[in-house]
Amino acid sequence: MSTGIDKTGIKIGMWLFLYSEIILFGGLFVLYAAYFYKYPEFFSEGGKELNRVIGAVNTVVLLVSSFTVAASITAVQRKAKKQAIGLLIFSIFCGVVFLVNKYFEWGAKFHHDIYPNSETLVSGEVGLNIFFGLYYVITGLHGLHVIIGMILLSISLVLVMAGKVTESKYSMLENAGLYWHLVDLIWIFVFPLFYLVL
């Protein structure tokens, strides 16, 4: 009975999956909201210990990569295969930059004895402990999703290069793009909630 590929249906399926991811992170934001209400001054203090500049750089990196991913779809739609490939490579590269930044950020924190169940956090103010606990869980889960997103973009890249993703058949790229944008969306909230509550 299937007469062709129902692109809208595939898109609906992807959005449904995105909803589940939104709610997944939503649970963590519930915790953030409750604890921010409880420990506002310590969240503020914790925020000061995070580097606003690196956070802003990471925000810009993800925003630009969202642009390049969206642009890669336009490129595919316009049959500009080389452009699409270039844009996708750049997007994946942005993901790498983001993760490298994260690695240095976390590393710096570990160096200062700020990590789950560390001496400093356990013996210090409980509000700070919760702030950093949430910081690690949320950015950790987000980082995992960045990795997954990069994998999906890489698969799309290979398919574009192999000519399997074309101007008439690009659902894979479109859906990988949606996933990547979701990763960007989450970070758009994470950034002010952790770096700018000062």
Add this chain to the structure above:
Amino acid sequence: MIKTESFYDTPAPAGLTGIKAWLLTHDHKRLALMYMWAILFWFVIAMMFGLLLRTELMSQGRTIMGPEVYNSLFTLHGVIMIFLFVIPAIPAIFGNFFLPIQLGTDDVFFPRLNLFSWYLFMFGGVFALISLFTGEGFPDTGWTFYVPFSVEANSNVSVTVMAAFILGMSSMLTGLNFITTFHRMRDKNMGLMQIPLFTWSLYATAWVQILATPVISITLVLVVVERLFSIGLFEPDKGGDPILYQHLFWMYSHPAVYIMILPGMGVISEIIPVFSRKSIFGYKAIVWSSMGIAVAGSLVWAHHMYTSGMSDVSVFVFSLLTFLVAIPSAVKVFSWIATMHKGSIEMTPPLLLALIFIYLFSVGGLTGLVLGAVGTDIHVHDTHFVVSHFHFVMFGGTGFAFFAALHFWWPKMFGIMYEFKNAYIGAVLTAIGFLFHYVPMFILGLQGMPRRYYDYLPKYETGNFLAGFGGYLLCLGILIMFVNLFMSFKRRIPAPSDPWGATTLEWTVPSPPPVHNFVKKPQIKEFPYDFSEVGKREKNGEKARKIL
């Protein structure tokens, strides 16, 4: 008449043989059956655990097991029943088999994702089994895994919650598939108000599956993270709030009970009109109430937490909202009764089971009001009153709807008919056993017997003994029903495409259906419960069905 090849004979994708024709199938009907065997397996296991528990409770002190085993057993019973039976059973078996056919199409939108959902289900079950036999043994936290115990306990909590996580993913992906199929694949002539109520109920359920399940996913992840890294997000000493765990847990687990009941209600909405020979009363009301239950059910989670220590304001708010949720459920019960009123009732096993459902679910629902009202809840919270309430709705409700669905759709799925008399005996015995088993628990709860207790005061012994006796009757009744169903494989009485005189599309195809479901293009009725043709057939002397 040319006998069309059934889906048993035609693998999809083509060319597969033997076991691969099942394990690699894209056919929603084969997947439904694969789910069925697995789910029946888990149901029997969990039921036996339940029986062991109630046997232990039949007399004071130690009867057949020690307290640690008891605690693990009630945790196991809950985890298996909820995640491996009650939540998946009707959607994964009957939803998978019949949603595409009721919509007039040949499969779900994402068949390979459907196969993947099945593997996730099996994998989750295997994970649960692994947690039984590894580490420090199965958790004894109760299926609710409350912190701090779940974080601190030595038992295999992480593996078990990961099993639940995997099963949740299976549930979410099934929901995703159903919604996409509902919107994109139904017959072009079938408008929204021509979709059968079973499919509508699955649609409403699917939204809850997609939106609520991720909450439990993240909650369970947090349990594992806390066990591994001791962050303290739920530990007061470290600034955490254990009540927040309960909020997150129930934000899923309350909507989950609507995942459990909505498909069951959908089954009843299919069965009642057929055996009343009368179109369903209030079709639109039932559609809206299904969606209403899905929405309202996500507003009331903290009614499980009145005594947890949360604020008085939230106790008040959630109690108020809980009363609202009873309304759409009541709408359905009224509609079913109104359908039967002045109908031409024909007794069959599915109808009997559906009627028992209506009775038991109503009792369960009404006792839910006792629990939803704060004043009375304080007295019965965490007592056997609660245990009885949820068994009335989940077992008397969804369980019996599941039995009804089995008896209704058995001839369609297997092309054979079972004997009615034994089905009636089994159903009645199950119902009687059910009442003997659970009514004493209401009384015990009111008298103050806590739930999840291994031992109890002498005054509770009579009630517990009676309950245990009822439990054995209950299991005997279920055994009779299942043996009778399986005997149909031996007796091999062929079933026609429409043994009941029903009107939805699955009854217009052969029993069992061919691999692409439809032989002729489906004729979409203007209204899905139009019995005028059935009436004509009966007037012409044709029996609507064969009486056994």
Add this chain to the structure above:
Amino acid sequence: MDSQKNNHILSYTTLALVLGLLLVLTGVTVGVSYIDLGFFNVPVALAIACTKVTFVLLFFMHLRYEGPIINFSFIGTISFLLIMIGFIFFDVAFR
């Protein structure tokens, strides 16, 4: 089922304009964080975040051009999220 009509193509210009706006908003939110608005720092930061998210959704994620199923279900999802967060305050804010 779905007619293979030409899917809407977002021009590079449109995308770049959206990116530009997002970068400006990022700058604004960082800049505002250096100013002490007291209690209002958080709502302002969240409002800017919501604006950015809206543009990513509408343009990069194409929501502006999608049908009612996706649009309504998206609103439904966000509503559920808001209820999750909102209702928790019935408890946490009144202890």
